[in-house]
Amino acid sequence: MKDFINVMWRYVKPYKHLVALNFVYNLLSALFAVFSIALMIPMLRIILMQDQQVYELMPMAMDMKTLENNLYYYISLYKDSYGPGYALLFVGVFLIIGTLLKTGTTFLASYTSVGLRNNVVRDLRKEIYDKILILPMGFFSAEKKGDIISRSTGDVQEVENSVMSSLDMALKNPVLILVYLVTMLIFSVHLTLFVFVLLPLAGLVIGRIGRSLKKKSMKGQEKMGVILGILEETLSGLRVIKAFNAEKRMEKRFDREIGDYRSIMNRLMRRRELAHPVSEFLGTIVVVIVVWYGGTLILSQDSGLEPAAFLAYLGIFYLIINPAKAFSQALFNIQKGMAAYDRIEKILKADVSIKEAPNAKAIANLNEGVEYRNVTFAYNDRPVLKNVSIYIPKGKSVALVGQSGSGKSTFVDLLARFYDIQQGSIMIDGTDIRDLKLYDLRHLMGNVNQDPILFNDTIYNNITFGVDSATPEQVIAAARVANAHDFIMETENGYDTVIGDRGSKLSGGQRQRISIARAVLRNPPIMILDEATSALDTESELLVQQALENLMANRTSIVIAHRLSTVRNxxxxxxxxxxxxxxxxxxxxxxxxxxxxxxxxxLQIRD
Structure with missing residues (x-):
């Protein structure tokens, strides 16, 4: 419960005004509920004890005895003038007004609670997404994509359904229970103290059941991450699955995982559904014991508790049962939701290892060159680069060749600080890149990769990605440089054509030329080309190679290539x-x- 309170306060704090309004409305709702129940006493007295009348008006004072006496004085006058039936109607009108005020303030409390809940969930989703954007690439190498998606979607949904639904309990029920208990104490101290002993015992039984839910819920969320991972792999590799006739294999794998998930959720949800029957059963036991104990007090005639007042007391006690039941159900929900939040925290608390220096320097252009000085780097203690040194003057093109896994892609990833080196330094114009502003550093570079990363958006928006101030004329000019304008105009809607997920509606060469146009529009001083033509046919490669030559003219370029014919110059x-x-x-x-x-x-000539 302590973790729940800390998490809630962290996200609720910016909306203190909504919390204050919710508290006021809940307090008024509880007071009007008590007022409505209290009005039952004079109605019961009119029906059960018709011989008791009050004909002496006491001086007005704010105490229960005076208020009660004066209320019965006016009821007695009304009863003598119009009869018992109209007296009941007179009291009933006040009961209707009290109920209207109670339900109205209850709605207002729920109204503010809904706004608070949705604000908190939005903030949580935004915090996760913002953290994903700033996490280093190494984090995603170590985590499964499906599990990250599960935490960002399914776990957030679980927090919304479980923890945030309990937020109403945290804000509303303590107020209601406190007001009802104070009222019960006013009616009878002895009987209420007796209730104080019974309720914690019932809560202890329910709490023992709830504590076992968190572990099972954690397993369920982890299994959902595995399922989403299989779905992501299936969608990404559907062509390979079909080509190798592996549908049955993937089907068996998926069936096994969803079967395990079903078993976990069966155990979890059956235990959660136990909350309501147990709380209802224990509540019935408590009510029977309270009725028995209250009846003995009335029969003893020593308590001063009248039958009508006792019936009203039972009415208020009934009001307190629902919030108490909500507590028991909320305990189950909180345990389940906090398990999901623990998984979310693995993202929120992940270390952002690529940090900007406190006094980082701004940089707008490349004036001299790029230097790698004794650079050493390793992934999880696996050496990738060893004592690499090289100087790349401004305006020169440098090609990186070698076998796969020899460190070429890592070489360029380090320049953009996707990772940080363990030893040595990388300098731009004589300044270590770790001393530069991260935004400025990456703004110096443009990337064209072997597998162009495009978005399910229009061609225009893909070309202008990261360049918000571009004009249509500049976009068209960039597309012409990339040899892309002609085929763009042949599409259904020209530059407004939506290209599908990862550009699936375009050919490989077309996707690559869109990627080049995006780099041309950005016009960076340093261009990084990572196997930009290796996956293309001869005709597409020729068009893309021409576009690349246009792009690299008079620009500092780092080219990774397997085809040595593309780097001869x-x-x-x-x-x-x-x-x-x-x-x-x-x-x-x-x-x-x-x-x-x-x-x-x-070897390549022989091939």
Whole structure:
């Protein structure tokens, strides 16, 4: 419960005004409820004790005895003038007014509670998404994508359904219970103290059942993460699944996981459904004991509790049972919801290892060049780059070649600070990139990757991604440089054509040229090309290669390539092998050395 209170206060704090309004409305609702029940006493007296009349008006004072005496004085006058039936109607009108005020304030309390709940859930969703955007790439390498989606969607939904539904309990029920208990104490101290002993005992039994829910709920949320992961893999790899006739294999895998999830949820939900029967059964026991004890007090005639007052007391006690039951149900919901929130916290509390220096410097352009100085980097103690040093002057093109896994992609990822190096330094114009503003650093670069990342949006919005101030003329000019304008105009709606998930409505070459147009529009001083043509057919490769040459003209470029024919004209070629640069030079120089580059070149010529 302590964790629940801390979490709620963290998210509720910005909406203190709604909490205050909710408290006021709940307090008024409880007071009007007590007022309505209290009006039952004179009605019962008129029916049960018709011989008791009050004909002496006491001086007005704010105490229960005076108020009660004067109320019965006016009822007695009305009863003598119009008869008992109209006296009942007279009291009944006040009962209707009291009930109207009670239900009205109850609605207002719910009205503010709904706004508070939805505000908190929105803030939680925003916090998760914002954190995902700033987390380093290494976090996503270690986590399953499906599990992250599960935490961001299913777990948030569980928090909304379980924890946030209990927010009403946390704000409303304590107020109601406190007002009702104070009223019960006014009616009878002895009987209420007796109730104080019974209710905690019932709550203890219910609490023991609820505590076991959190562990089972955690398992259920983790299993849902696995299920979403399989769904994501299936959608991404559907072509491979069909090509290898692996539908039955994936079907069995999915059936196994959803079967396990069903078993976990059966145990969890059956135990949760136990809350209401147990609370109702225990509540009935408590009511029977209270009626028995109250009846003995009345029969003893020593308590001063009249039968009509006792019946009203039972009415108020009945009002307190529903909030008490809500507490028991809320205990189950909170345990289940907090298990989901614990999984969400793994994202919210994840370490943002790529941090901007307190006095980071601004940078707007590349004036001299980029230098890697004795750079060493490892993924989870697995060395990827070892003591790499290289200087890339402004305006020059550098090609990175070598076997897969030799460290080429990591080399460029470090420049954008997707990861931070363990040893050495990377300098831009003589300043360590860790001392530069992160936004400015990445704004210096444009990326064209082997698998172009496009969004399910229009062609226009994909080209202007990250460049909000672009004009239509600039977009068209960028598309022309990328050899993309002609095919764009042939699509259904031109630049307003929606291209589908990851650009699925376009061919590979078309997607790549859209990606190049996006980089052209940004016009960065440093261009990074990562296997930009390796997945294309010959015709598409020619068009994309022409677009790349337009893009790289008079620009500092770092090109990763497997096809050595695409980097023949690079100013410098760096040959990577097992995390080290083993050769550098131009195409002709490296061939003349007869080393690893010549070996790779010979293999490709033979192919």
């Amino acid at each position: 690079a100013d410098m070629i760096c040959v990577f092998h097992e995390g080290e640069i083993v050769e550098t030079g131009t195409h002709e120089e490296l061939l003349s050395k007869g080393g690893m580059y010549k070996k790779l070149h010979s």
